[in-house]
Amino acid sequence: MKEGFIRKFHSKAFGRSLWVFHTNVGACNGCDIEVLDVLTPFFDVERFGIKLVGSPRHADVLLVTGPVTRPMVEPLKRLYEAVPSPKLVVAIGACAVGGCVWFDTYNVIGGVDKVIPVDIYIPGCPPKPEAIIYGVALALGLVPKKVGPAIESHEIPMEVEDILKELTPSRPVALPVNPDGKNDNGKQDGEGA
Amino acid sequence: MIASKIRQILIGKRAGSVTLKYPFEPRPSEPGYRGRVTVDTDKCVGCGGCADVCPARCILITDVSPFIRIIRRYLDRCIHCGRCEEVCAYDALHLDGEYELATTDRKDLFIEQKLFMGTCNRCGRCYIPPTPLDRLMVVGFRKDEDLDGETI
Ligand code: SF4
Ligand code: SF4
Ligand code: SF4
Numbered sequence: 001m002k003e004g005f006i007r008k009f010h011s012k013a014f015g016r017s018l019w020v021f022h023t024n025v026g027a028c029n030g031c032d033i034e035v036l037d038v039l040t041p042f043f044d045v046e047r048f049g050i051k052l053v054g055s056p057r058h059a060d061v062l063l064v065t066g067p068v069t070r071p072m073v074e075p076l077k078r079l080y081e082a083v084p085s086p087k088l089v090v091a092i093g094a095c096a097v098g099g100c101v102w103f104d105t106y107n108v109i110g111g112v113d114k115v116i117p118v119d120i121y122i123p124g125c126p127p128k129p130e131a132i133i134y135g136v137a138l139a140l141g142l143v144p145k146k147v148g149p150a151i152e153s154h155e156i157p158m159e160v161e162d163i164l165k166e167l168t169p170s171r172p173v174a175l176p177v178n179p180d181g182k183n184d185n186g187k188q189d190g191e192g193a
Numbered sequence: 194m195i196a197s198k199i200r201q202i203l204i205g206k207r208a209g210s211v212t213l214k215y216p217f218e219p220r221p222s223e224p225g226y227r228g229r230v231t232v233d234t235d236k237c238v239g240c241g242g243c244a245d246v247c248p249a250r251c252i253l254i255t256d257v258s259p260f261i262r263i264i265r266r267y268l269d270r271c272i273h274c275g276r277c278e279e280v281c282a283y284d285a286l287h288l289d290g291e292y293e294l295a296t297t298d299r300k301d302l303f304i305e306q307k308l309f310m311g312t313c314n315r316c317g318r319c320y321i322p323p324t325p326l327d328r329l330m331v332v333g334f335r336k337d338e339d340l341d342g343e344t345i
Binding site: 041043044094098100101104113119120121122123127128130134138142145148150152155156157 | 273
């Protein structure tokens with residue numbers, strides 16, 4: 001569904017220019033420097049018509065960096081509402097994508113998609129300027145997506161499968177942390193936000 | 194006015210273009226750039242060393258049964274620090290320098306591994322048999338008759 005939306009967005013907006021508004025919701029500035037980097041003549045995203053604007057009301061795209069600290073939750077929601085539709089939200093950096101090393105800290109929500117919907121995720125701490133350009137090109141439909149989830153397994157002998165059917169788990173199964181939003185202690189991530 | 198514009202164009206021509214052609218041309222990462230984490234499940238023995246050192250706690254270990262250990266790697270919050278590669282004694286993890294990881298769904302950055310482990314006879318929990326060959330031999334439990342007259 002998201003891919004379809006992006007294609008529709010692309011057909012509507014490509015050929016014209018995407019204006020971006022950049023916001024920092026608790027980033028360490030590493031990612032912000034890289035965003036500045038892609039606007040320099042060496043990387044030059046202005047060849048795609050991308051231009052940084054000073055107000056969210058002029059923007060098509062919201063670039064978000066940082067893991068969303070608690071004081072920034074409401075401002076971020078207001079910012080999202082201020083951008084006219086159709087809009088694209090790009091999460092830049094491991095912080096904005098999944099919370100980085102602060103994903104379960106008490107005053108950090110851990111990921112932009114827990115507050116507003118995100119269309120493009122660009123991981124990396126910070127992402128290379130080329131990685132950001134790749135994300136932009138993905139949004140514009142110029143390049144294909146390269147990553148996908150992987151589920152791998154050792155070869156498990158048949159005898160073991162048989163034994164396992166008779167055994168009960170030796171200890172309670174721990175809960176996964178993400179993407180169900182639960183952390184190791186069984187608490188909801190970002191609860192009470 | 195026009196003369197100054199012409200002079201500007203000439204200066205620009207002399208400097209040439211410095212802009213990268215990327216993404217229309219491939220651009221491999223520089224040597225030493227760490228990038229994406231890849232894991233070779235056949236080499237991984239499930240020791241959990243990488244989970245111990247990961248600063249972003251991307252790597253989570255669950256023993257679902259005495260023989261099966263599941264390692265989940267949530268690489269969306271991975272900071273590409275390379276500590277897991279450094280600590281892995283079995284050469285199973287590599288940071289391959291790939292940086293084109295942008296995606297529309299962060300579940301794309303998830304790796305789940307199902308590992309076949311040995312079982313401790315006393316506590317019943319998974320442990321790491323020293324070699325893959327030993328892993329084949331842990332099926333079933335040791336009986337004292339097998340000791341063939343040896344005394345403990
Ligand atoms: S992803 Fe890394 S570089 Fe970017 S804001 Fe977070 S800590 Fe800083
Ligand atoms: S340190 Fe290496 S062998 Fe041990 S669990 Fe991690 S990847 Fe597997
Ligand atoms: S590179 Fe660093 S953050 Fe990423 S999985 Fe390895 S130890 Fe964790």
